């Protein structure tokens with residue numbers, strides 16, 4: 001058995017966790033920066049980097065204390081090395097390098113998206129490769145064929161906004177707080193999914209990709225028209241998003257090698273309406289459906305430690321001069337698509 005320390009600091013959560021190669025989460029801490037960013041309605045990179053710098057070291061000390069472990073008892077230190085906000089990524093990666101150097105423990109630089117992609121295997125030992133992954137977060141909206149550790153084929157991505165971003169922007173338009181996804185989901189519970197006529201961008205397209213910018217603009221117009229109740233706009237937005245997800249998944253399934261399991265991961269996977277719709281869709285397709293527990297869906301360090309454990313098990317580690325990568329596609333062979341460069 002091996003023990004991996006995981007560090008996550010690529011966006012607005014500072015997190016540290018200790019996870020074993022046998023899938024036990026020994027200790028974990030997470031500090032959200034919601035209060036720091038809320039007045040600005042979104043994540044402010046400078047504030048994020050400063051908050052990570054303040055919170056990370058004591059947090060690592062806490063999880064080590066809680067587990068009763070010394071650094072040299074670890075088998076690896078895994079940190080998110082990108083993609084994400086460079087200031088925050090640097091804080092986590094530099095801390096990991098310093099600890100790795102001081103204790104002579106191998107460093108493993110983790111792609112944040114790989115953390116999300118492999119997180120379902122932490123919760124579900126029965127989940128085997130390959131699987132079809134819908135990765136939906138604040139920065140990404142992709143369909144990937146996860147073939148093995150380190151082998152990801154991107155089938156689809158967004159040409160503009162990520163789905164979580166569309167949730168957050170639509171929530172802002174509706175005057176809901178930040179982060180908007182959970183608030184919008186809550187409001188949608190009281191609304192009619194057919195209450196406002198909203199578009200389904202790229203539905204039926206012969207290209208595999210997503211687009212959500214037009215949906216967000218339509219939410220803006222619906223709100224400004226004064227013709228609809230906010231809860232109906234929220235429910236209609238969520239339904240439009242679900243219809244787009246299902247349509248694009250159908251397209252990817254039809255175009256790629258057969259795969260028997262559909263997995264959802266990333267922050268938006270915490271959305272119950274989306275989970276339920278995906279579950280029904282998977283059953284229709286005779287596919288198994290796997291969704292990690294909510295705490296593993298949104299950003300956390302257990303998934304980074306686990307990705308480290310998977311890499312450790314396949315004999316991989318990284319040099320101490322590994323450079324942070326603010327952009328780092330999971331599938332290096334995927335063709336760039338219009339507009340998505342900034343995110344992928």
Ligand code: KG4
Nearest residue numbers: 137138139164181182267268270271298299
């Ligand atoms: O994976 P994550 O924690 O961070 C990124 O890597 O982006 O995802 C955060 C995103 C935010 O856009 C947030 O609004 C969205 O996930 N989110 C949700 C829900 N919970 C979080 N979106 C819709 N419904 C939710 N319940």
Ligand code: ZN
Nearest residue numbers: 116137267299
């Ligand atoms: Zn994430």
